[in-house]
Amino acid sequence: MTTTSHGAGAPPRPGSPATPGLGTAPGVRVRDLTVVYKTPLGELPALGGVSLTIEPGTITGIVGESGSGKSTLALSLLNAVQPPGRIKAGSVEIDGLGDVVELRGDELRRARGRHLGYVFQAAQNSLNPLKTVGKQLLDLGRSHGVEDRSALVREAKELLERMGLDGARVLDSHQHELSGGMRQRVGIMLALVLNAQLVILDEPTTALDMITQATILRIVREVHKERGLTTVMVTHDIGVAAELTDRLAVMYGGRVVEHGPTMEVLGTPRHPYTQGLIRAIPRLSGDIAEAQGLPGRPPTLGTLPVRGCVFRERCPLRMDICETVEPPPVTHGERTVACHAVERSHSTAEQEEYA
Ligand SMILES: Nc1ncnc2c1ncn2[C@@H]1O[C@H](COP(=O)(O)OP(=O)(O)OP(=O)(O)O)[C@@H](O)[C@H]1O
DSSP states (O other): OOOOOOSTTSOOOTTOOOSTTOSSOOOEEEEEEEEEEEETTEEEEEEEEEEEEEOTTOEEEEEOSTTSSHHHHHHHTTTOOOTTEEEEEEEEEETTTEEGGGOOHHHHHHHHHHTEEEEOGGGGGOSOTTSOHHHHHHHHHHHTTOOOHHHHHHHHHHHHHHTTSOHHHHHTOOGGGSOHHHHHHHHHHHHHTTOOSEEEEESTTTTSOHHHHHHHHHHHHHHHHHHTOEEEEEOSOHHHHHHHOSEEEEEETTEEEEEEEHHHHHHSOOSHHHHHHHHTSOOSSSOGGGOOOOSSOOOOTTTSOSSSOTTGGGOTTOOTHHHHSOOOOEEETTEEEOOHHHHHHHHHHHHHHHO
16 A cells, blocks of 8 residues: 655645635535425425534534435535525535635536545446546546646555555546446545545445445545545444544434534434434444334425424424424534524523522
8 A cells, every 4th residue: 555645845736726725624614505406396495594614624424314415415515406406595605715605617617626525425326437537537637727647647546546446457447347336436536636625525435345434434534634624424324423523413304403523422412313313323232122213204305394393203302392493503512402402401401500
């Protein structure tokens, strides 16, 4: 395996940032983001006014059941929601880029790849079947104005080799010559090779066996640290989130219901949904019967309540107010939780403390 130092004295990488303000890990501020999809029932919200602050230099995990809006949020960070979806309201401010919701055409294309690296869930199938990986790499470099093509190829090979692949061979291969796991790693290479400072990974290890998954997670962490990135990773796997992330955002029904340092969120979950999600994980050392699935089913766009708390149907702490008033996210210290019951018990505890 090849290792390099990207510290002082190292040659500049092919996609070294040209935009002032984007040489360091950017922070991201999502505010009141509403994304809708057109359905036979009309336009329905997959994200219902999400606000989330991602601190520079962190690895933030986005977890939640299928359909909770994780991929839609990840796509929104790149202003890449496709029809029948659209960003209806809100903003995504990225340091050095401004509000990406406002970016269009060339500006947006330049931002993606160069400043925002990404691997989407469908990465395995997103390569062009008619071109070798190397040719696609060069196309990517050309479209982003990379002049030093040999540095680009060197960087790509090195990344592939770090992920346990024969770099030269992969660059000479077409998609059909690569396994699902290899394509996934090619996707990660393409996300990192232009030296983007904000990297968004949507389920980057789902198609991989345990050992390859562990290798990829290690590489993601190493590269994150070496390059001083801000990384966002969507996963349905709490184990992966626990291993890799510094901060965790838990999504339900198109809302971020809890957000905070990963170990705190997993160790002392506050939102009843996070508590249920964690109880539902079978423990390696325990009886599998001890894992308790959440009662009921997650909402779909069509069954999502239009007012009140989206989680109330499945919530053990449900109160009257939850029927009519959507709980706003409230921050105490490093933790943000959107739950009336949690907020009420917090205020009661505070009142008792000062009584
Ligand atoms: N193209 C689309 N057309 C209509 N509805 C969509 C479309 N894409 C997503 N949705 C709906 O938007 C909601 C959020 O979907 P999204 O894919 O963001 O969730 P997710 O948490 O990433 O799920 P998964 O883990 O299954 O990928 C879901 O109810 C989904 O059915």
